[in-house]
Amino acid sequence: DVKVTQSSRYLVKRTGEKVFLECVQDMDHENMFWYRQDPGLGLRLIYFSYDVKMKEKGDIPEGYSVSREKKERFSLILESASTNQTSMYLCASDTLGESKDGEQFFGPGTRLTVL
Amino acid sequence: GEDVEQSLFLSVREGDSSVINCTYTDSSSTYLYWYKQEPGAGLQLLTYIFSNMDMKQDQRLTVLLNKKDKHLSLRIADTQTGDSAIYFCAVFSGYALNFGKGTSLLVTP
16 A cells, blocks of 8 residues: 655644655655645645656745655745644655556645644 | 636435536546545545546446536445545646545535
8 A cells, every 4th residue: 555654743833933844655656746725725736746856836835845855755844934824734646657647645634733 | 727626515415325526627637536535634536537438437436527518526326424524526637636625525314
């Protein structure tokens, strides 16, 4: 079974803090994704990466950055957390060409609250 | 970009059928997916359909695809309380999935 794990299920931070959300997958997937999920807005893509050290902006990258130093690990960074970044953050991975295009495997999510 | 639309809420009685609808805009989409999210959990792939198919059945689940109208539906037969969850329609756009906002399905006894 594909496993995608996220470092924390719940996180509480203060405005202005630097926040790291970590995601690890164990299936050697090339592609990894970070989404945020908000009520009434569904999932919105923040950033994705299709290879080590590669990153692409998604639909809402402002206020976020990412790091992919190793294939299995994709980190989401909030340089200076703000209250409007309070959300559920979901990590996902997939591998194009070896499975159905676009089938993604999700982690359990990190619920971040910024006070 | 791709627009994927779903209704936000659906309530059904236990034992009835549920039908969740989705419309999308990109006619070149190859795979279309239904994901399920239970409370407090991430998304799990429920089923999918390839764009050259009209229908796919998998136990209690039936997916119907109308490419002309760009309409996708998920039918759950004999809906159970354990089916209460948020259901997301997702369409592959070439580099990433575009998700609908999700339909919250409530199953009442």
